[in-house]
Amino acid sequence: MKRTIFVGALTVAGLAAGVASAATLDDVKARGTLNCGVATGVPGFAAPDANGEWQGFDVAVCRAVAAAVLGDPSAVSFTPTTGQTRFTALASGEVDMLARNTTWTFSRDTDLKFDFVGVNYYDGQGFMIPKALGVSSAKELDGATVCIQTGTTTELNLADYFRINNLSYEPVPVETNAEAQQQYLAGACDVYTTDASGLAATRATFETPADHILLPEIISKEPLGPLVRHGDNEWGDIVMWTLNALVAAEELGVTSANVGELSATPTSNPEINRLLGTEGELGGMIGLSNDWAKNAIMANGNYGEIFEKNIGENTPIGLTRGLNAQWTNGGLLYSPPFR
Amino acid sequence: MTTLTDPSKESFRLSQLVYDTRYRSITIQVVALIGFMAIFAWLISNTVANLQALGKDFNFGFLTVRAGYDINQSLIEYSSNSTHLRAAIVGLLNTLLVAVLGCILATIVGVIAGVLRLSKNWLTARLMGFYVESFRNIPVLLWIIAFFAVLTEATPAPNAFRGDDSAASMWLNETIAVTNRGTYVPMPVWHDGSVAVVLVFLASLVGIWAFGRYSKKRQEATGEILPNGWIKLGIFVLPTLAAYFLMGRPVGLDYPSLQGFNFQGGLHLRNSLIALWLALSFYTGAFIAENVRAGILAVSHGQTEAAYALGIRPSRTMRLVILPQALRVIIPPLISQYLNLTKNSSLAIAVGYMDLRSTLGGITLNQTGRELECMMLMMLIYLIVSLLISSAMNVYNKTVKLKER
Numbered sequence: 001m002k003r004t005i006f007v008g009a010l011t012v013a014g015l016a017a018g019v020a021s022a023a024t025l026d027d028v029k030a031r032g033t034l035n036c037g038v039a040t041g042v043p044g045f046a047a048p049d050a051n052g053e054w055q056g057f058d059v060a061v062c063r064a065v066a067a068a069v070l071g072d073p074s075a076v077s078f079t080p081t082t083g084q085t086r087f088t089a090l091a092s093g094e095v096d097m098l099a100r101n102t103t104w105t106f107s108r109d110t111d112l113k114f115d116f117v118g119v120n121y122y123d124g125q126g127f128m129i130p131k132a133l134g135v136s137s138a139k140e141l142d143g144a145t146v147c148i149q150t151g152t153t154t155e156l157n158l159a160d161y162f163r164i165n166n167l168s169y170e171p172v173p174v175e176t177n178a179e180a181q182q183q184y185l186a187g188a189c190d191v192y193t194t195d196a197s198g199l200a201a202t203r204a205t206f207e208t209p210a211d212h213i214l215l216p217e218i219i220s221k222e223p224l225g226p227l228v229r230h231g232d233n234e235w236g237d238i239v240m241w242t243l244n245a246l247v248a249a250e251e252l253g254v255t256s257a258n259v260g261e262l263s264a265t266p267t268s269n270p271e272i273n274r275l276l277g278t279e280g281e282l283g284g285m286i287g288l289s290n291d292w293a294k295n296a297i298m299a300n301g302n303y304g305e306i307f308e309k310n311i312g313e314n315t316p317i318g319l320t321r322g323l324n325a326q327w328t329n330g331g332l333l334y335s336p337p338f339r
Numbered sequence: 340m341t342t343l344t345d346p347s348k349e350s351f352r353l354s355q356l357v358y359d360t361r362y363r364s365i366t367i368q369v370v371a372l373i374g375f376m377a378i379f380a381w382l383i384s385n386t387v388a389n390l391q392a393l394g395k396d397f398n399f400g401f402l403t404v405r406a407g408y409d410i411n412q413s414l415i416e417y418s419s420n421s422t423h424l425r426a427a428i429v430g431l432l433n434t435l436l437v438a439v440l441g442c443i444l445a446t447i448v449g450v451i452a453g454v455l456r457l458s459k460n461w462l463t464a465r466l467m468g469f470y471v472e473s474f475r476n477i478p479v480l481l482w483i484i485a486f487f488a489v490l491t492e493a494t495p496a497p498n499a500f501r502g503d504d505s506a507a508s509m510w511l512n513e514t515i516a517v518t519n520r521g522t523y524v525p526m527p528v529w530h531d532g533s534v535a536v537v538l539v540f541l542a543s544l545v546g547i548w549a550f551g552r553y554s555k556k557r558q559e560a561t562g563e564i565l566p567n568g569w570i571k572l573g574i575f576v577l578p579t580l581a582a583y584f585l586m587g588r589p590v591g592l593d594y595p596s597l598q599g600f601n602f603q604g605g606l607h608l609r610n611s612l613i614a615l616w617l618a619l620s621f622y623t624g625a626f627i628a629e630n631v632r633a634g635i636l637a638v639s640h641g642q643t644e645a646a647y648a649l650g651i652r653p654s655r656t657m658r659l660v661i662l663p664q665a666l667r668v669i670i671p672p673l674i675s676q677y678l679n680l681t682k683n684s685s686l687a688i689a690v691g692y693m694d695l696r697s698t699l700g701g702i703t704l705n706q707t708g709r710e711l712e713c714m715m716l717m718m719l720i721y722l723i724v725s726l727l728i729s730s731a732m733n734v735y736n737k738t739v740k741l742k743e744r
Binding site for chain 1: 392393394395407408409410411418419420491492496497498519520598599600601603610688689691693697701702704705706707708710
């Protein structure tokens with residue numbers, strides 16, 4: 001009996017590890033679709049729209065990669081993952097990449113054997129609380145009941161923050177953002193804590209968003225970015241440079257509107273030419289066609305367009321660029337040169 | 340000349356391994372064993388190779404590392420500074436807590452429902468039939484979520500208790516608060532001298548047992564039946580009450596009261612625990628009800644008629660004649676129901692109950708990335724718990740099964 005179970009465990013482990021082969025690019029090309037792990041539903045970042053099409057800031061990264069690799073931004077099959085299932089899904093090869101507001105940390109990058117390829121949103125952990133409770137600072141949260149997604153870095157930050165400040169709290173573990181929202185609105189927890197962007201996105205879906213405030217404290221650094229399995233550097237490079245291409249495109253003024261025109265004939269700016277493949281062979285260096293970046297930008301536009309369309313100030317979520325502005329505008333976005 | 344020919348000595352030929360029925364079964368077993376071991380070896384080597392390919396090793400060192408996360412319900416002392424091992428123990432204890440509570444309630448519910456389903460009262464029997472069929476045929480996960488949703492959505496938030504004309508009020512003379520975060524009940528506080536009260540209480544339990552023996556002997560000798568229930572209740576309550584007042588009421592109650600965000604004081608029964616407990620109990624109770632019904636039906640009707648003919652009342656007939664015989668049929672499937680309940684408690688994460696699956700197999704696994712180690716450890720623990728439960732129940736089964744002389 002004991003042995004049977006042992007065998008079962010090994011089977012699972014063996015099979016799971018068996019499919020995680022090294023050449024992800026070949027697998028994706030052979031399959032014709034990109035398997036992309038996203039959140040189970042965070043408005044603005046990853047959520048299906050009324051037609052069942054996945055939309056959002058993280059989803060756009062998946063689409064850009066699919067466009068770069070396969071030339072078709074719709075050739076993506078999305079796998080919704082929770083905070084607990086995401087890493088297993090990636091490690092086992094169920095998905096080729098994760099674009100799921102995942103925080104880049106040392107141990108995830110090294111011990112968990114993943115590679116973060118960049119940051120697509122610089123975030124920090126915040127608290128959301130009903131206005132009616134009259135709380136204006138996280139320091140006043142002593143004794144509060146806090147909804148928290150399990151298996152996240154926010155869970156650990158929360159424990160540290162309350163311990164350092166000598167506050168007591170009652171954690172209510174939930175699995176998904178939707179569950180947290182339901183518990184929070186039912187009053188089963190006083191506070192909901194997660195990345196500030198996620199809080200803003202969640203609040204935007206409330207009936208009366210104005211009744212809820214985000215506390216001023218940001219208690220952690222949460223650089224969110226796409227990640228791939230460790231060890232397949234070719235694939236990691238593709239995802240990394242696709243993200244960089246979106247960032248560089250904004251810096252260079254390449255948008256979804258003018259990318260067709262700019263890529264038709266070489267322009268006077270050699271970096272734009274290299275990026276869009278009208279000069280040099282950058283695409284071939286990462287095993288893709290030369291118009292890979294053009295396809296990626298055509299999919300959803302450049303980084304700025306993706307931001308404004310999904311989570312920007314004109315959307316219900318209403319996030320400002322803040323840290324996520326280009327370095328030329330005082331933000332942290334800084335793509336290495338395409339050369 | 341006569342030649343004596345010995346019957347030729349039977350020599351062993353290889354073909355006999357296949358064609359001779361004396362050896363064939365051994366051959367099959369050896370082949371099966373080799374095949375099994377080959378599969379087993381392939382699995383191990385595959386795992387080792389793949390772990391190596393991923394650059395992961397296999398060790399349990401992470402268990403001694405600081406866990407860093409908090410657990411809301413913990414039966415032993417635990418903080419975010421404790422180790423992953425301690426977090427796993429906290430989870431295991433939470434699993435055992437809900438399993439024990441669940442087994443007790445499921446047995447009570449199951450026995451009552453099973454007996455009532457055989458009731459001659461049409462309405463009672465049909466109601467119990469409805470209960471059994473509806474709970475048995477809907478997945479337990481849905482029941483857990485349903486119970487939790489009702490507890491969360493239909494009860495007031497602690498905020499509703501605030502103010503003089505609050506929207507919600509506490510029950511039973513301001514002692515019990517039912518909120519959407521859980522139920523707060525008064526908790527006993529032990530002052531000086533409470534030891535004496537507890538000792539008296541334990542002594543009265545011994546007294547009840549002793550009286551039961553005496554009463555049984557007396558009945559066997561004289562045939563007279565004492566009002567057992569009332570006397571036992573008296574022994575249960577009176578000495579403890581007397582000791583309680585004699586010692587100057589050393590056992591107090593800590594009442595919950597609304598302070599800050601939440602109720603403080605008292606015992607906090609979280610909704611996650613209550614929902615999981617009730618859902619598991621009623622779900623498993625439905626299966627136990629069917630076991631009980633089967634057990635009772637397995638006792639021939641002649642036994643009932645014989646008891647009635649002797650003038651034994653229906654309730655005593657059930658208790659003294661039918662159930663002891665029915666237990667022989669009920670206990671073995673009951674064991675597997677207990678095991679099912681314990682294993683089903685691993686669905687706890689659906690309502691955020693921090694059991695073994697949520698701590699060791701959830702947060703620890705996720706934060707450390709040790710999937711294989713955590714999963715195997717968890718399987719091993721569930722296996723051990725299950726084997727312990729079934730061996731304990733087997734001991735009990737031995738005491739009720741038919742004694743062959």
